[in-house]
Amino acid sequence: MSVVAHLEHVALDPQLELAELTEQARGDGAIVTFIGLARAESRDGDAVDALVLEHHPTLTRQSLEDIAVACAQRFNVSHVRVVHRCGTVPAGEPIVFAGAASLHRRAAFDAADYLMDRLKTEAVFWKREVGEAGSDWIEPTAADLADRDRWG
Amino acid sequence: MKIRFYGRLADALGRELELEGGGQASVGAIRETLVELHPGAAEALKLSRACVRNAIADDRQMLSAQDDLEFLPPVSGG
Numbered sequence: 001m002s003v004v005a006h007l008e009h010v011a012l013d014p015q016l017e018l019a020e021l022t023e024q025a026r027g028d029g030a031i032v033t034f035i036g037l038a039r040a041e042s043r044d045g046d047a048v049d050a051l052v053l054e055h056h057p058t059l060t061r062q063s064l065e066d067i068a069v070a071c072a073q074r075f076n077v078s079h080v081r082v083v084h085r086c087g088t089v090p091a092g093e094p095i096v097f098a099g100a101a102s103l104h105r106r107a108a109f110d111a112a113d114y115l116m117d118r119l120k121t122e123a124v125f126w127k128r129e130v131g132e133a134g135s136d137w138i139e140p141t142a143a144d145l146a147d148r149d150r151w152g
Numbered sequence: 153m154k155i156r157f158y159g160r161l162a163d164a165l166g167r168e169l170e171l172e173g174g175g176q177a178s179v180g181a182i183r184e185t186l187v188e189l190h191p192g193a194a195e196a197l198k199l200s201r202a203c204v205r206n207a208i209a210d211d212r213q214m215l216s217a218q219d220d221l222e223f224l225p226p227v228s229g230g
Contacts, residue, residue, distance in 0.1 A: 123229025126159030137160045
């Protein structure tokens with residue numbers, strides 16, 4: 001069993017993260033991963049140049065660890081890996097990598113789903129889209145909160 | 153007492169402000185003082201969680217003069 005929760009300041013390389021998770025998962029039967037990308041368009045249809053993720057000096061890293069550990073304890077998974085960017089992420093580039101490995105696929109699917117639902121609503125970041133319409137703070141939507149609440 | 157803000161609150165109030173006589177007050181009392189001083193940020197202040205010594209703090213928590221207080225607007229990752 002391994003749990004990785006990492007706050008990445010510079011660049012997130014999903015292929016590298018998958019390679020490391022695959023290496024750790026020798027003997028498992030499944031890996032499920034999610035990669036979140038910075039969107040190039042806001043909900044209102046305005047062009048977005050970048051997503052800026054402000055973080056807290058201690059609580060952000062702690063929140064990533066808490067979510068990853070809770071995931072590892074809740075599901076029958078062998079490895080959990082969460083890597084989250086902070087700072088300025090240009091449109092099209094990765095924001096988050098969330099992955100889980102398990103003996104059988106269902107636990108890995110559920111674990112990745114759970115990771116993202118909690119990260120969207122509980123990871124300690126303040127996000128704003130910067131683009132042609134200026135700068136807009138992005139907070140969890142009612143759908144994000146409902147998704148999180150599915151897990152009780 | 154030093155108070156730090158994040159996210160949309162930092163836009164409205166600045167990253168940090170010094171509040172005189174903040175010690176011996178509750179988190180809730182400081183929140184109310186800030187709402188009175190900055191009515192434009194009232195909604196964001198009310199929706200924000202307070203944080204003292206790197207832990208989320210209840211509005212009833214009493215602060216000492218040495219404590220730093222932080223206000224965290226709703227968070228969102230992913």
